[in-house]
Amino acid sequence: MTTPLPFDAYNSLSDAECEARIRAARHQLGKEVVLLCHHYQRADVYQHADLTGDSLKLSRLAAQADSPYIVFCGVHFMAEVADILSRPEQTAILPDLAAGCSMADMANLAKVERCWRELGEVLDVEREFTPVTYINSAADLKAFCGAHGGIVCTSSNAGSIARWAFAQRPKILFFPDQHLGRWTGHNLGIPLEDMQVWDPDLECGGLTPAQIEKAKILLWKGHCSVHQMFQKRHIDAFRARYPDGIVIAHPECNFEVCAASDHVGSTEFIVKTIKAAPPGTRWLVGTELNLVDRLAREMLPQNKIVQFMATTICMCSTMQRIDPQHLAWTLENLVAGQVVNPIVVPPHEAELAKRALDRMLAIS
Ligand code: 13P
Ligand code: SF4
Numbered sequence: 001m002t003t004p005l006p007f008d009a010y011n012s013l014s015d016a017e018c019e020a021r022i023r024a025a026r027h028q029l030g031k032e033v034v035l036l037c038h039h040y041q042r043a044d045v046y047q048h049a050d051l052t053g054d055s056l057k058l059s060r061l062a063a064q065a066d067s068p069y070i071v072f073c074g075v076h077f078m079a080e081v082a083d084i085l086s087r088p089e090q091t092a093i094l095p096d097l098a099a100g101c102s103m104a105d106m107a108n109l110a111k112v113e114r115c116w117r118e119l120g121e122v123l124d125v126e127r128e129f130t131p132v133t134y135i136n137s138a139a140d141l142k143a144f145c146g147a148h149g150g151i152v153c154t155s156s157n158a159g160s161i162a163r164w165a166f167a168q169r170p171k172i173l174f175f176p177d178q179h180l181g182r183w184t185g186h187n188l189g190i191p192l193e194d195m196q197v198w199d200p201d202l203e204c205g206g207l208t209p210a211q212i213e214k215a216k217i218l219l220w221k222g223h224c225s226v227h228q229m230f231q232k233r234h235i236d237a238f239r240a241r242y243p244d245g246i247v248i249a250h251p252e253c254n255f256e257v258c259a260a261s262d263h264v265g266s267t268e269f270i271v272k273t274i275k276a277a278p279p280g281t282r283w284l285v286g287t288e289l290n291l292v293d294r295l296a297r298e299m300l301p302q303n304k305i306v307q308f309m310a311t312t313i314c315m316c317s318t319m320q321r322i323d324p325q326h327l328a329w330t331l332e333n334l335v336a337g338q339v340v341n342p343i344v345v346p347p348h349e350a351e352l353a354k355r356a357l358d359r360m361l362a363i364s
Helices: 015-032 055-064 076-085 109-122 139-147 158-168 178-187 209-214 232-241 255-260 267-276 289-302 324-335 347-363
Strands: 033-038 051-053 069-073 091-093 129-134 151-153 171-175 195-198 217-220 246-249 282-286 305-308
Touching: 015 033, 015 324, 033 055, 051 055, 055 069, 055 076, 055 347, 069 076, 069 324, 076 091, 076 139, 076 347, 109 129, 109 139, 109 171, 109 209, 129 139, 129 158, 129 178, 139 151, 139 347, 151 158, 151 347, 158 171, 158 178, 158 347, 171 178, 178 195, 178 217, 178 255, 232 246, 232 255, 232 282, 246 255, 246 267, 267 282, 267 289, 282 289, 289 305
Parallel strands: 033 051, 033 069, 069 091, 129 151, 129 171, 171 217, 195 217, 246 282, 282 305
Antiparallel strands: none
16 A cells, blocks of 8 residues: 655745646546635635535535545535534545634533533522534534534524424524524524523533523524624724624624624635625625635726725634645545545534534525
8 A cells, every 4th residue: 555645845945846847736636525615715726626615515516526635725614514414435635634613613412511510509500501502613512412402504504404403393402603693592582691601611511501402592602713803893983983884793603793884604605795786886805814815806907995804814724734745645645545634523423413503405
């Protein structure tokens, strides 16, 4: 058996050299490989995408893919979903295993199981709570939801998923993003005081039994650091300067930002909404910089102005890990008959996680 091409040699390649080698490898691989790209990917990677989308769209695309190899230019949980939803003979590959999601890491199975146990000391947890995990979570948390009558949601379907969850049981345990959970609950008409934050580092989440009994939604104390950079004062300054400007934000932003925005939705929603807007409109966008920069460039010929919401540069550093060097390395290994960085979810976990993902796909 031959050994994989080592990565070291790729470190010193220029982006231009990588680009040529990526194109050559793709040409050789043909339909053997499909390249799925999240909207936050950097331009020098995004240009090679076969298909792009938000987490929901990419999940569906992975489930429908025909190629034996799915190279996922995104983060770890997305490649796990591709592995779970694709056929057993297909392989999902993440070009750099360090491309994680810091929000996903804010919840883990041990902490969620402890939370479930502690809730069980207060009430009949299996009858009272539907666990809902944001797709930005590890596969074992999706499996937890699969095993406990729960479900997965994304930023584009959280409302309908929450309605489904409430049709099963009176309360929701939502993890790991408190902001998406709060915005979703608010849109369903749940008062803020009926949504309590569960702090996994405190005993019983830092809540009293009375608070747990009253709550309709328990919001895991997790967040996306990128989206916390956007603040309501950025929106206020924009509106003062451009009274006709339109504000659009991702639901991982804090509640004040979502409430002050004209539109709130997933990355795919943001892209589609701005592309469909009339020429001459001006937009303030609260999501990751690579996406906003790309849109700004694409919309300029139509005389649409697209501005980034924060005053500091905030990119998703883990999405950035997928660079032309790692992509060239991954593809040239495939040409050489070697699979590097396959993402393989253990079968039992994958089966339970698929249960929760299939429930989501059936609803959205
Ligand atoms: P989308 O599903 O809206 O693309 O969001 C994924 C994500 O990680 C946003 O930070
Ligand atoms: Fe995770 Fe935030 Fe990056 Fe999205 S932007 S992948 S939530 S760290």
